[in-house]
Amino acid sequence: MARSNDRYKSAYNQMLEILETMEPGHELPSETNLASELGVSRTIVRSVLAHLQKVRIISWRGRRKRLLRRPLGSERFPESEVESAAERLEDRFLEWVLRTDVAPDTRLNVSLLSRQFGTSPHMLQEFLVRFSRFGIVEHLTTGGWVLRGFTAQYAIELSEFREMIELASVKKLVALDVGHPIWQELDDLARDHQLLLEEVETRYRDFSALDDRLHSTINSVQDNRFTREFQSLISMIFHYHYQWNKRLEKQRNTVAIREHLAYIEALLSRDLERARAASLAHLATARQTLLASTGTTVPIETSQLPDRPAVPAE
Amino acid sequence: MARSNDRYKSAYNQMLEILETMEPGHELPSETNLASELGVSRTIVRSVLAHLQKVRIISWRGRRKRLLRRPLGSERFPESEVESAAERLEDRFLEWVLRTDVAPDTRLNVSLLSRQFGTSPHMLQEFLVRFSRFGIVEHLTTGGWVLRGFTAQYAIELSEFREMIELASVKKLVALDVGHPIWQELDDLARDHQLLLEEVETRYRDFSALDDRLHSTINSVQDNRFTREFQSLISMIFHYHYQWNKRLEKQRNTVAIREHLAYIEALLSRDLERARAASLAHLATARQTLLASTGTTVPIETSQLPDRPAVPAE
DNA sequence: CAACTGTTTTTAATTTTTAATATACATCGT
């Protein structure tokens, strides 16, 4: 098997969703229109149409495409097949790195790992190349890879860099004109935080997304691709961190929401010193949370996970 | 042909250099020692020894390895074969991006480009994945790559981010204890700049390396892997920039050396405001130099370079 | 018996090949 057909499956499912909203007997748009609507090439559209015809959901001859019946939910490809192999790999790899107690500076065995993660060596290799920008894995000149690990040192360096960037954003933000759209966005964020706080008992899990939104909004004022790139790393780390560190989650998130509200209010006051103080206070909490999670990660489900290879030289 | 034997050739050349310093009749160290000295595995050492024996440079039987005669310079592998394919590719690609007038947002044709750069599509693909962290090329979800290009906007964002990082370094640096090794390093740098300035007429090309050394030294006080990573991007961009932008080179470098000297002196004064001012002055010049090079790049040797494909949709 | 060598096994890097997808072009229907 060469290239996977995730795109086809994903397009097929999307097409079913479109058909569900249509009346039987209705004509379908042209192949070109469907292609641009689904964001794929006509080749895929035609494969999808061919299959739809085969299972008698549509009739198709030349430019005549008519919906025969509404598709069933069970006719969709299961989500697990649609999710691309790359996404699955990222999930599994990050879970492995952040959740288990793999020793720092462990040499990675690509062929072994790829077997255990259920992918080809090639895909793991590509993933490691992409992932190495985050500084958690590193390629050795002598060949092979090392896992530097999500260590306390890593958390500190990440947090320091983050604080430097976000303080620069804060400085720029408070100096912005009152007409700038950022003020509306901050108002909206304050409202959404308020709403979440009122229902925190049930919705506390929604905090992760809101956290990402606030920091992305603040850093957006820099309008800088390197800032955006780093913010996306932060988002990823915190996303997985929140996902797996469920202890004290509700309490911790309640504290964080209040900090966010104070932070937003300080920004809205456009008083630089006040905003800096609120920013630093929140970032310090985030740093502590991250740090606490590094030293104390508990090994879970050690079975089925890769063995710990010998510690390398380099 | 699968894996290339660059490592072998490089090790062979290194070995010849070692043998040139030895007297004929002398005994060679053990395979293990040679391996660690050359930074390769015993397998390569043994291949090298086997070849040396075959061309009668050494005698070899068991653990008895004796130098028979001094090797000739002509017996080395030519440098062009030793340089790894990856390095060659980076060189050629960056030359293409920074030196020619490829339109921004040009769609890249991997198979065509790889042919023109003399590598396999796979290697180009890997290179693009690694290189995409710098934001000059981007992978599309619909498949394929776009060259975002080294545009004026790129130069601005790069410079802004750089200034933010370096000012943070300056702030941290001037607060360091007098016993910290950084002060000695700055003294050395000042001396080397002075020496270069005296011989600037002939040695002005050495400035590029010194520039890199100064900024790396300053940013080293952050002791942060993200700072280091970004500094290496800066180094790369400026390295290629200096290499190909020869106009006014001598004059420009003379100015920059004087700025560096003022910068170093300001740092040594440990006066934050003075250091900040000197830093900003130099970084502003660097930004201007970079910016000037984006708008006005002259197309050279358009033949043999890839055609400009159609502008993509995305 | 400790360091070294000879040999075998494992792992990584790279090319070649294959399937999926995109694109271009000719053709057809209205």
Add this chain to the structure above:
DNA sequence: ACGATGTATATTAAAAATTAAAAACAGTTG
């Protein structure tokens, strides 16, 4: 004539295959 379709071709993505190099192991020698 214009937009849509049918068909052919080109390109990308990923696996399989191949070779280089590293590591592990066993035996040897001083």
